[in-house]
Amino acid sequence: MKTHCIILVYSMAVCVSGQISDHKDRTPSDVYNQSKVHMKQDGRHQPEYYSYEQHCPDAEDIAPCFCTYHTLFNAMDLNCSAVKSEEQLKQIFKADFPFKNFRKFRIEHNNNLKVLEADVFNGISFKKIYMNNNNLEVIELQALSSCYETATEINLSANMIISFPFDELSLFSKLSHFDISSNSLSVIQADAFHGLTALE
Numbered sequence: 334m335k336t337h338c339i340i341l342v343y344s345m346a347v348c349v350s351g352q353i354s355d356h357k358d359r360t361p362s363d364v365y366n367q368s369k370v371h372m373k374q375d376g377r378h379q380p381e382y383y384s385y386e387q388h389c390p391d392a393e394d395i396a397p398c399f400c401t402y403h404t405l406f407n408a409m410d411l412n413c414s415a416v417k418s419e420e421q422l423k424q425i426f427k428a429d430f431p432f433k434n435f436r437k438f439r440i441e442h443n444n445n446l447k448v449l450e451a452d453v454f455n456g457i458s459f460k461k462i463y464m465n466n467n468n469l470e471v472i473e474l475q476a477l478s479s480c481y482e483t484a485t486e487i488n489l490s491a492n493m494i495i496s497f498p499f500d501e502l503s504l505f506s507k508l509s510h511f512d513i514s515s516n517s518l519s520v521i522q523a524d525a526f527h528g529l530t531a532l533e
Contacts, residue, residue: 394428408436411459417445419453426455434483437461444468449476458483465512466491474498477505486510493517499525 388409389400397415402408409432416422438459440446444467451473458479469492477484481504489497494516502511508529 388432390428390430395425398425403436406436410437410439411435411457412439414439414441414443416440416443419446419448419450422446423450423453423455426453426457430457433457435459437463439463440467442466447471449473451475452478454479460484461486463488464492465489468493470494470517471496472498474501481505482507484508488512489516491515495519502526502529505529 388402392399395411397417398411398413401410401412403410413422413425416425433456435457436459438454438461441463446467446469448471449464449469453476456479460480460483462477462480462484463486465488469489472489472494475498477487478501484505485507487505487508487510490512491514494513495518497513497518499522502508502525511526511529
C-alpha cells in the first residue's frame with residue numbers, strides 16, 4: 334500500500350508540471366491548490382500530500398543571484414546583491430522563471446551597478462524592492478515597470494542617485510512606502526508624489 338501511495342503522488346506531480354508549463358503567470362498558490370491530493374481508505378480520511386513544481390529558476394541560470402522559496406508564506410524572494418554589472422543583471426532576467434510573481438527583490442551593499450536600466454526585470458514582478466546602500470546613480474524610466482501593480486514598498490536610500498523618474502510614481506497603484514533619502518538628488522518636484530493615495 335505504501336508503494337501505491339508514492340506512485341500516486343509522483344504521478345500527480347507530473348500532471349501538475351504539465352499544466353503549469355503552459356501558464357507561467359500562475360503563482361505558487363495555484364500549484365499548491367491544484368497539487369493537493371486527498372485520499373480515502375476504508376472510509377477514513379488519510380493525510381494530505383502536497384506536490385510542488387520547482388518554484389525558483391535553476392540556480393545556475395540566475396547566479397550570482399539566488400532565489401529563496403518560503404513555505405510558511407508560500408512566497409519567493411530574489412537576492413542579486415552580488416551581481417557584477419548591468420549586463421549581467423539583464424541576462425539573469427532572461428532566464429526561465431517558472432513563476433513571475435515574487436515577494437521581495439534585494440540588491441544591497443553593491444558597488445558595481447550604476448544604472449538600473451529600463452525593463453530590466455523583463456516582466457518579473459515584486460511586492461517589495463530593497464536597493465539601498467549601493468552606488469546607483471540613475472534609475473531609468475520604466476526600470477520598475479513590471480512592478481506598477483504589485484509594489485508596496487520601494488527602498489532606494491543611501492545610493493548616489495542623481496536621476497529618478499518621479500513622473501511615473503503615480504503608476505504604482507499599491508505603493509505605501511517609498512524611501513529615496515540619502516542620495517544626490519538636487520531637486521524633488523513638489524508634485525512628485527501626487528496620486529499616490531496609499532503612500533504613508
